[in-house]
Amino acid sequence: MNFDKPVLFPPFNITRASHTILSARDLEASKHFYTELVGLVVSDEDENTLYLRGREERGHHSLVLKKSTGPRVCHRLGMRMLTDDDIKAAYDWFNENGFAATFVDVPFQGLTLHVRDAMGLPLEFVADMDAMPRQMYGYDQYKGxxxxxxxxxxxxxxxxxxxxxxxxxxxxxxxxxxxxxxxxxxxxxxxxxxxxxxxxxxxxxxxxxxxxxxxxxxxxxxxxxxxxxxxxxxxxxxxxxxxxxxxxxxxxxxxxxxxxxxxxxxxxxxxxxxxxxxxxxxxxxxxxxxxxxxxxxxxxxxxxxxxxxxxxxxxxxxxxxxxxxxxxxxxxxxxxxxx
Ligand SMILES: [Fe+2]
The missing domain is CATH 3.10.180.10 (2,3-Dihydroxybiphenyl 1,2-Dioxygenase, domain 1)
Structure with missing residues (x-):
């Protein structure tokens, strides 16, 4: 690989790191840590899942915590692509190149693709996520x-x-x-x-x-x-x-x-x-x-x-x-x- 020669026109357009999906043994303890110390905002929650985002973020979630009784694990790393056409092109490219990619339904997200990278790391790609109000102007509610x-x-x-x-x-x-x-x-x-x-x-x-x-x-x-x-x-x-x-x-x-x-x-x-x-x-x-x-x-x-x-x-x-x-x-x- 030549670091000096990047691929300027890749087969589809990944735009950025987007969200992390982690296990949590005690959702209330994790909520306390991430809202009071880190200062994240709760976008949605139920008894099994906590959805969090940063104060300036419009995307529904950048951190998802899933209740678990097992050892800590990262379920998946989520990346954004620019459009659904990029997601569809990625589905074709991954499957043509030996990576088993599948479409999945994920709450608060549009067309979503799951695949593992060359080392088995689980990835999630999405171009569309529910838009939430930015909380960056709510200075009176800033925490941690x-x-x-x-x-x-x-x-x-x-x-x-x-x-x-x-x-x-x-x-x-x-x-x-x-x-x-x-x-x-x-x-x-x-x-x-x-x-x-x-x-x-x-x-x-x-x-x-x-x-x-x-x-x-x-x-x-x-x-x-x-x-x-x-x-x-x-x-x-x-x-x-x-x-x-x-x-x-x-x-x-x-x-x-x-x-x-x-x-x-x-x-x-x-x-x-x-x-x-x-x-x-x-x-x-x-x-x-x-x-x-x-x-x-x-x-x-x-x-x-x-x-x-x-x-x-x-x-x-x-x-x-x-x-x-x-x-x-x-x-x-x-x-x-x-x-
Ligand atoms: Fe770092």
Whole structure:
């Protein structure tokens, strides 16, 4: 795959990452977390399902929580296409190319297509979703982080190049990638940041047992909301669920915090990443460069690399690349060693 030569006219038009469908053992506990801390708006709910959206979103839902008694799982990642004709073209393309795609009925959505990607990751494509009023002007009702809109996912893949090749074919462009230096003096692909909507990423693949969902992310208005989210987390007793940050990513340039929800699903709240619309070569980062992960110098703790959510019906495979992880624990151990 040549990152510098994106597919400019793919077989159908995927426009963006749209919605995430997750399991939840206790819908009331999850509702409390996502409305009071994250600041999402409830679009609809019943005893088995909770539909949430960001404050500026018109689409009916960007997060769907389904009541479950089993281990945490991500049921599906939802992407938007531009028109129903794109959905129909995708049905034909996937089935002609060996991917079993089926039309399904989904509440609050128009024509919807289900398919699994090259690694078995379950996807949902939709062009039409019920339109809801934007809640961005209801400043008197803002809560917690006041999350505005869903932005991207980071996933783990056992074969990052294979995952990226699939989405490259569908028109995703690579904004940045990470490599691991190998013993032979070469570089192994460790992660790739790919986008359709014109910012650094709609979906990310990093080396690890996969496919697994590492995190899904919502955009905040500004850095003050990032800090305010930490204050609210402390006040509501969610302080132990703050897993990383605040910090400043090298990749994407975003200011970030990461929380684990009541089921252990990981959510990123962030802002201030850049625009990526013009045709330009991707940026490359060495996994050994600490400023890749955090410009302020603090690596992520080990569980941030090792813990993730499995996808329904897709048992993860071990990664084909064995690369040492640049963890906070290793960083702190190094600080203890005499100079
Ligand atoms: Fe992210």
């Amino acid at each position: 982080a006041s999350a505005q809109r869903a932005d991207h996912w980071q996933t783990q893949s056992s074969d990052v190049a294979k995952s990226m090749a699939f989405y490259h074919t569908l028109g995703f462009r690579t904004s940045e990638y990470t490599y691991s230096d190998n013993d032979a003096g070469g570089q192994d692909l460790w992660g790739g940041w790919m986008q359709r909507k014109g910012n650094p990423h709609d979906i990310v693949f990093t080396n690890g047992p996969g496919p697994r969902l590492h995190h899904f992310a919502y955009l905040l208005r500004d850095a003050a909301d990032t800090v305010h989210a930490c204050d609210v987390a402390g006040a509501l007793g969610f302080n132990h669920d703050l897993e990383r940050g605040p910090g400043r990513h090298g990749i994407s340039g975003a200011m970030f915090i990461y929380f684990r929800d009541p089921d252990g699903h990981r959510i990123e709240l962030f802002n201030t990443h850049y625009q990526h619309i013009d045709l330009e070569p991707p940026l490359a980062w060495s996994l050994s460069d600490p400023k890749r992960a955090d410009q302020w110098g603090m690596p992520a703790q080990e569980k941030w690399f090792t813990e993730a959510t499995e996808f329904e019906g897709a048992a993860p495979d071990a990664p084909i690349l064995n690369a040492p992880l640049p963890t906070l624990e290793k960083f702190l151990d190094k600080q203890k060693q005499p100079a």
